[in-house]
Amino acid sequence: MEEILKQTLLYDFYGELLTEHQKQVYEDVILNDYSLSEVAASLGISRQGVHDMVRRSSRLLEEYEAKLHLMERFVSLREKVGEIHKLAKEQAQDPKMAKIDEIASEILEEL
């Protein structure tokens, strides 16, 4: 998985276990792609301080995943529901297939 996608998913799953401050810095640097210097200036801390904080948050998120594997479970799930969606879509003139397609699409939106 691409690194930025992985970091986004990890944050989506476990971000709420970080402190408010950690969340803010992680969002600015990783999700919103501000530079370390920009974030450092806006928070009045050093560039190195921002860097260390992001690294620590990343490590925490990875530790949660290493223990719980919920992101892994979810990614495998999404792939399978994607397969169902594809199969159902090809035959959506059948009312039951259309219903299955509708449910699969709902699931994919939620995931």
Added chain:
Amino acid sequence: MEEILKQTLLYDFYGELLTEHQKQVYEDVILNDYSLSEVAASLGISRQGVHDMVRRSSRLLEEYEAKLHLMERFVSLREKVGEIHKLAKEQAQDPKMAKIDEIASEILEEL
């Protein structure tokens, strides 16, 4: 949701975030249904100590769910995949439906 089912699911999702000791006591009392007195005797601590420990672990698991809502997301997902499974099963003479049924069953086994 029934209390014991909820406790089992919460433990399935977040149990790895408890300490080894907390896990052991939680499993004995909640999942394996030993009495507080039995667990207390086997660990050489008071009945009240076991009770407090289980309560604290339950609260921790509930706090993780209150922050992350991952159990809630998975339960909703499982219901929807169950609907797909039901629809596909009714028409499993159609090869595409049979394939969808197979994938849905795989998902339900994983969840």
